Amino acid sequence: MEYHRLEEGIRRRLPWLLLAGLTGAGWWISRRASRNDTTPGLPDRLVPMEQARQERKWTREALRSK
Known part of the structure; x- marks a missing residue:
């Protein structure tokens, strides 16, 4: 029963975690790209x-x- 609640919580938060991860990765990549732009x-x-x-x-x- 506890496992089911945990799984449900993860499933509910997964889209936001993915969005946050992709946003962070995009920001980091753009920062690196602009710093090394010659x-x-x-x-x-x-x-x-x-x-x-x-x-x-x-x-x-x-x-x-x-």
Whole structure:
């Protein structure tokens, strides 16, 4: 009898648990993706250290092309 009540409780909460899990996974993946985004032309989305490295590279190229 106790097992049946437990099973019913799980069955009732399962959709919400799945929704919460998928939401959390999607948030985590999007966070990782935006942190590692090194797409040219989007310097504002780069990690600060990566952005500084990119800016030094652009400065070097600009000085070299003069």
